[in-house]
Amino acid sequence: MAKIVQCVPNFSEGRDLDKIEKIVDPLRGKEGVKLLNYEADKDYNRVVVTVIGEPEAVKNAVVESICVASELIDMTKHEGQHSRMGATDVVPFIPIKEMSMDEAVELAKSCAKDVWEKHNVPVFLYEKAASKPERENLATVRKGQFEGMSEKLKDPNWHPDFGENKIHPTAGITAVGARMPLIAYNINLDTTNIEIANKIARCIRHSNGGFRFCKAGPVEIPERNIVQVTMNLTDYTKTSMYRVFETVRMEAKRYGVNVMGSEVVGLVPMEAIADTAAYYLGLENFDMDKILETGLME
Amino acid sequence: MAKIVQCVPNFSEGRDLDKIEKIVDPLRGKEGVKLLNYEADKDYNRVVVTVIGEPEAVKNAVVESICVASELIDMTKHEGQHSRMGATDVVPFIPIKEMSMDEAVELAKSCAKDVWEKHNVPVFLYEKAASKPERENLATVRKGQFEGMSEKLKDPNWHPDFGENKIHPTAGITAVGARMPLIAYNINLDTTNIEIANKIARCIRHSNGGFRFCKAGPVEIPERNIVQVTMNLTDYTKTSMYRVFETVRMEAKRYGVNVMGSEVVGLVPMEAIADTAAYYLGLENFDMDKILETGLME
Incomplete structure (x- = not known):
């Protein structure tokens, strides 16, 4: 390859x-x-x-x-x-x-x-x-x-x-x-309370005891009446998208707040997406060679 | 492209x-x-x-x-x-x-x-x-x-x-x-009871009232002491991997059986994997152009 x-x-x-x-x-x-x-x-x-x-x-x-x-x-x-x-x-x-x-x-x-x-x-x-x-x-x-x-x-x-x-x-x-590819990733919370986004950001970011390759902060999205946890994942092979997502969901529960969804800003490597699907489906023996398009890029 | x-x-x-x-x-x-x-x-x-x-x-x-x-x-x-x-x-x-x-x-x-x-x-x-x-x-x-x-x-x-x-x-x-690309997909059940795999296969396959683009049947995997629901998904854009997976999980609950994981046999289109990740993360405005490697194949 x-x-x-x-x-x-x-x-x-x-x-x-x-x-x-x-x-x-x-x-x-x-x-x-x-x-x-x-x-x-x-x-x-x-x-x-x-x-x-x-x-x-x-x-x-x-x-x-x-x-x-x-x-x-x-x-x-x-x-x-x-x-x-x-x-x-x-x-x-x-x-x-x-x-x-x-x-x-x-x-x-x-x-x-x-x-x-x-x-x-x-x-x-x-x-x-x-x-x-x-x-x-x-x-x-x-x-x-x-x-x-x-x-x-x-x-x-x-x-x-x-x-x-x-x-x-x-x-x-x-x-x-x-450097590793960086994933700019935001998770939407169904609340206008920026303090909740701030508290969750502190749980998941490296600088406050969270994941090693996660930078995070709170953002208000007033036009949608929601707040976001906005992140940079600086090494998705060690700090996975799904792990961060599930942890945010877990922390949001503490405040009775729902995670509404999330968004990728810019580009995301295929491997990060495939790893996410493999986690949720419990895929055995899955790797990038199983993806049809991988053969196209050899 | x-x-x-x-x-x-x-x-x-x-x-x-x-x-x-x-x-x-x-x-x-x-x-x-x-x-x-x-x-x-x-x-x-x-x-x-x-x-x-x-x-x-x-x-x-x-x-x-x-x-x-x-x-x-x-x-x-x-x-x-x-x-x-x-x-x-x-x-x-x-x-x-x-x-x-x-x-x-x-x-x-x-x-x-x-x-x-x-x-x-x-x-x-x-x-x-x-x-x-x-x-x-x-x-x-x-x-x-x-x-x-x-x-x-x-x-x-x-x-x-x-x-x-x-x-x-x-x-x-x-x-x-x-024809559409076909996904050969198997879901593993933590039981040796082939009848349970058979009943679940009947719930999800088209011929018995299940998903339009799903063919399914039961298989024994004696060396692992499990059974499988083995499937062909003949149009993943209309019968999604995650939807089939979650439905099998839902039906397995009826018998107190756990879904252990799943596997793709052969190749799977990137879009089917990306759609799965997008479902579980609730990704907004996500499409294949957000994937870095898509640009490589233009």
Whole structure:
């Protein structure tokens, strides 16, 4: 079976459609590379691109896009609501199929090396590719943002993983890493009481003693007269959708509140959905090879 | 998105591996065509081939295989336990993705036309492609088998849909049709009492008042000290896996018997699995485009 990687580069341009098209263009029409979508946000002044395909081909195409971004985006003039430190701000590689996290980490390092050697943009490795624990968290890496990076790099603890001890004058510095696919998942509660959603979120999220790979918080949906527990599941192979769902249902009972349903925001890996069906049907000896479409992707 | 069809031709050769390879060979290495597997059965003297891909390409490759089979297999010398009427016995086309049943029917008709015009093998259309109600059921169409077909074709009601009023002297006659993907699904009951499995099977199967697209029966699994309700779901879009599973659980309660789990035999379409997960999680606005891998198959 073919290895499949996903890459979700974030570029610091969300307003100039012409520039956005030029940045995205290297990801189109290449053998082994599929551009899934890109969403520009004007307030953030940022575009999030999703591309998928054969690992080496995806990496090479993304390096090309990073090159275009470093030529077109001048960070000294960039304004936007989202934290950022480079023309290409962050580049996560996500193993999707027949690929280990170690392989995704190697791909991230190879990408980082190319970005520095070919385009003179320095790189921090982050998350699973991080060279030390304090670089795992992107927010920590990016702290100081573009404007504070020249100062930050003077600290010997913050020497880039690739590149010299200074940022690119207009393209800044980029974070390249590897991580599991993330599932954005919301569960709807039949109440307007946000405090109940808050209490349930605290039961299931890692930071308060809940599941290891669950981030959660409460949200009001006033137009539907309900509240939501909104979540990011950061490793669905270890913190399952069905386990989180059933736990929320269990906790909601405590308040006499019904779970009305749930929703996936964005994309969800097939394996997470198949694992959910396998749990509820008690499927024996079930794996992805039992799914007809798996054969189509070999 | 690309249209995907599955085709499962059955050829009347299950013993001579050299001939089987020659029959299967046209399905290999063709653009847009993927040979998923083939299983020869010596007792049946029959090989069942599963191929999938772009409709026109799959049809053309299958027509080539049918040609090879009609050259290599002499039905006047064929012996086997399975009913059969032709060197290529039956050719169902199954719409898998972005394809309607009407399109699968058109593909079946186009295949049937080619088989007759290029290889002089007459064809009955069956199931969804049938030209009259009495030709929908394959067993009815095949009744009389190869040996009785010359006589059967003299009946004006059994003029082939393509071809003249006589069979090919050595390749016989072929059934070409269109149908939904079939899910072979078994549910395990924690009892050795086969009568309970039998009673539950009668509740859920169409022939006794159960679900429209469910065939079911009881099976003993002595090595595990359990019984099974064994099923074919012939249209999972209308008779869902979860609905059948929950109904079996409901009926089993009547006898104080637990449902231990279930199993899929062979392949299951992703949509059937996704629909199951969506039911149990109460997923709102969920469809196949939310699944990451769907983008890979476009």
